[in-house]
Amino acid sequence: MPRLFDDVPDPALAEVAAELLRLDPGGRRWGAVIRHTYDMIYNGPETGRFRWSELMKTEKTHFGTVFEINAQREFGFEGGDSTDFRITGHQVDAKWSQIEGGWMLPPEVFDELALVATASDPDAQFSLGLVRVKAKYRREGLNRDKKSSLNRLGNFAIRWLWKEHPMPASILLQLPDETVADIFDSKFGTQRVNRLFRATEGKLVHRNTVRTVAKQLDDQKRVRTNGGARSALKPEGYIILSSYYAHLAEELGVPAPDDMHYISVRVTPAAASGVMIDGQRWRRARASDPACVAPTLPARGTREA
Incomplete structure (x- = not known):
């Protein structure tokens, strides 16, 4: 410069x-x-x-x-x-x-x-x-x-x-005040994290933001499938992607997460041009698309064609 x-x-x-x-x-x-x-x-x-x-x-x-x-x-x-x-x-x-x-x-x-x-x-x-x-x-x-x-x-x-x-953003500072208030308006960390990922669909969320909302150091515990946000939001059509699933984020047309970020995406079944996940084609859902059960993300070490 x-x-x-x-x-x-x-x-x-x-x-x-x-x-x-x-x-x-x-x-x-x-x-x-x-x-x-x-x-x-x-x-x-x-x-x-x-x-x-x-x-x-x-x-x-x-x-x-x-x-x-x-x-x-x-x-x-x-x-x-x-x-x-x-x-x-x-x-x-x-x-x-x-x-x-x-x-x-x-x-x-x-x-x-x-x-x-x-x-x-x-x-x-x-x-x-x-x-x-x-x-x-x-x-x-x-x-x-x-x-x-x-x-x-x-x-x-x-x-x-x-x-x-x-520089990496704190998504909490970029959301409307009423949305942030709603996220924190629960005494349960799991519910707060679920609200965070609903409110930030399609936007990168820093791992420390998850820890802050959960008031817990283990952000992976609050996100993972077994009892975390992935399980809770699956019936609403949300998948939560980490850096391992950056390729899926790119195919779905949202920012790709790195090692310090997550991103939630609401998906819906798609035609032949969609992204293959769990044996079916998917695309990012529009506001008008009805909720559906989200696919299960592939296990680490596997990729779908």
Whole structure:
């Protein structure tokens, strides 16, 4: 991505940017890091929380530290001397702010490279870039911890590697409030998960969302055929697909789940052009199609012609 501000060339910044893009050309790994950090802070399986506004002030403050730790684990960055990371031999400090431009920069990062990141969980987007924290880029005056933030020129000088880039979504933040209220309006985790998959038909559901709704760490138990949502929703025509059944999702015309997602699809018997499941052809049901018993998904290790 081209820079928005042409300053004196910074070979170190260019080398770090090139390495970050080499490690994650499409931004998928960084998006997963940020999604995982949100989910760790929300702690949904124990608390049922999934909104930033539900967090305590101390938890919000702790987000940046957890983000830094998760990034180091994902990419294996070396630790820096006075900064968080050393990337291609250069000192880099990781800075998170829930609001773009709100990064607080301590004295140890002055004149060093800062990896600045922010995100919008409701929009399922993140931004991540690099900037050299030069004196002319810092706001005048320091707080009591001797930290400062970027001024207008500094924000303009950020080299964005990903700007408002997609990250894994929390489907609960994208559903109408009344739908979410209905999902949680049961004291039984099984019923809440069933309502979740009914409400999100044809949309990817992150595994942590299932854990949050169920308030249980074992999402597979709540989804599986033996007593889970697959069994409960089968009489209504729903199949619930994991990454193993991504090929069925593609054939049914819905997003294909990866290892971190599920997707529910309401199906109905089809003509010869349908998808073969359980010895019969099926297609995605329309709103006008009556409910029918869904097919049994093939066992792992088998595929139907």
